[in-house]
Amino acid sequence: MARSQITVSPAPFDPAAAYGSFAETVPGAGAIVSFTGLVRAGSPRGAVTDLTLQAYAPLTEPGIAAAAEEAGARWPLQGIRIIHRIGSLSPKDPIVFVATASEHRRAAFEAADFLMDYLKTEAVFWKKETTDAGAVWIEPRPEDYSDRARWMKAPTR
């Protein structure tokens, strides 16, 4: 089973440093995929001035850990690293980081994609976006749910 490390925190993080630390934990990997999500500067409602994320600790981290465990069961991974910001963020801030390591690239790509789809639709976070037009709570887009549904079929390997 892949080792996974999960951080949900208001502290800013450096994706390059996160990648470097993760790479050191998977010396036998032949492939490492990392994804960094940034706060978008624009939304359909105008220029974004703030994005605030809430989590509910008893559910958020255990839920992500269960998704990481599922990824580890579906793909031959050597490690998983997930960082998710909460609290108040500004445009361009890194908000989420997912890295996966495996012997070959396909498993790492697919597992990272799977984990991001989980984080976008099922992870226990709530996002409030503030623009000049005011603040609104953002819910997943229909395509976020259809992206997630791709993984509900039989495992691919």
Place this chain on the structure above:
Amino acid sequence: MARLLYFGKLADAVGTAEEQRPLPETVRTADALRSWLDGAAGANGALSHPSVRLAVNGAIAGPKDPVTETDEIAFLPPVGGG
């Protein structure tokens, strides 16, 4: 007094993110709590909406699961991060 937490847009609907309330005798299940509290908190259907889930003491609760005065009960609107 039950400790009630309202996440995301539900805090706006209720007017607070957290409060304590005594539960009436008749409110003994998650489902009963939802319908009573929606009226008591003036949430206009926000708390009883089918997309809203409940967690009792940190675990997702079904409609028939018990709620008591000593519980922490969280109202969870649809989630999504990234």
